[in-house]
Amino acid sequence: MKVTEIVEKLNLKVFSGKEGLNNEVTNGYTSDLLSDVMGHADAGNAWITLQTHKNVMAIASLKDLSAVILVKGFEPEEDMAAQSNEEGIPVLGTSEEAFTISGKLYGMLQK
Amino acid sequence: MMHFEFHVEGGNFTKAGAASSQLKKILKQLNVDPKIIKRIVVALYEAEVNVVAHAFQGDIFIDIDTEKIGIKLVDQGPGIADIELAMQKGYSTASSSVREMGFGAGMGLPNIKNNSDELKITSEVNVGTTVEFVTYLNQ
Numbered sequence: 001m002k003v004t005e006i007v008e009k010l011n012l013k014v015f016s017g018k019e020g021l022n023n024e025v026t027n028g029y030t031s032d033l034l035s036d037v038m039g040h041a042d043a044g045n046a047w048i049t050l051q052t053h054k055n056v057m058a059i060a061s062l063k064d065l066s067a068v069i070l071v072k073g074f075e076p077e078e079d080m081a082a083q084s085n086e087e088g089i090p091v092l093g094t095s096e097e098a099f100t101i102s103g104k105l106y107g108m109l110q111k
Numbered sequence: 112m113m114h115f116e117f118h119v120e121g122g123n124f125t126k127a128g129a130a131s132s133q134l135k136k137i138l139k140q141l142n143v144d145p146k147i148i149k150r151i152v153v154a155l156y157e158a159e160v161n162v163v164a165h166a167f168q169g170d171i172f173i174d175i176d177t178e179k180i181g182i183k184l185v186d187q188g189p190g191i192a193d194i195e196l197a198m199q200k201g202y203s204t205a206s207s208s209v210r211e212m213g214f215g216a217g218m219g220l221p222n223i224k225n226n227s228d229e230l231k232i233t234s235e236v237n238v239g240t241t242v243e244f245v246t247y248l249n250q
Contacts, residue, residue: 032213033213033216033218034160034212034213034214034216035157035160035214035216035218035219035222036216036218038156038218038222039153039222039225039226043149049213051212051213053124053212054124054125055124055127055128055212055213058127058128058131058132058156059128059156061128061132062128062131062132062135062152062153062156063149063152079125
């Protein structure tokens with residue numbers, strides 16, 4: 001499933017990294033611990049988190065993640081958005097909590 | 112045989128991961144197996160972040176030959192008093208501001224160990240730490 005489909009179906013805001021909207025989302029990973037994501041997320045995962053700083057994009061890029069979804073109305077810090085544009089990895093946003101949005105994404109990706 | 116060096120600034124999180132990103136590009140160009148690239152990138156990122164989070168500064172030395180990739184990080188910093196304790200999952204001396212960023216969960220050294228074939232850490236308190244790890248290319 002492409003990032004654009006997720007944006008549409010989950011009504012997500014697109015903050016940055018529009019070039020990567022056609023990235024293929026293989027699965028999701030929900031965590032706010034950076035080393036946890038570094039050690040356990042897989043390429044193509046959409047990363048659901050409340051972390052809004054630039055290091056998130058460094059990890060997303062190193063791990064070849066498809067997108068980052070910020071929860072609870074959080075917005076990316078300026079340098080995070082800039083890095084997202086540079087890497088072509090979209091930063092998306094939702095007002096929902098991690099549990100809810102993870103459940104919805106999980107349901108979509110299982111079909 | 113190829114050799115690369117990178118400098119790491121302590122405390123500067125905006126640049127954390129820069130060396131890992133460079134090495135990833137180099138290994139891709141060398142057509143290294145993507146599975147091996149993934150492991151090396153995880154290990155180097157964690158080691159790089161450790162220098163940023165704990166040390167004043169450090170240098171990374173990378174040697175690539177046809178059999179293996181050897182990476183050595185030498186930092187000037189507080190050192191590690193008890194390396195065995197530092198290796199335990201969940202143990203961390205990171206500051207609260209570093210933890211708020213989602214670092215400092217005590218997963219860094221275990222991640223390096225899991226993603227390398229050989230790991231050696233030596234340290235002197237109030238001098239610095241040297242982390243060396245090797246990844247074999249034909250395994």
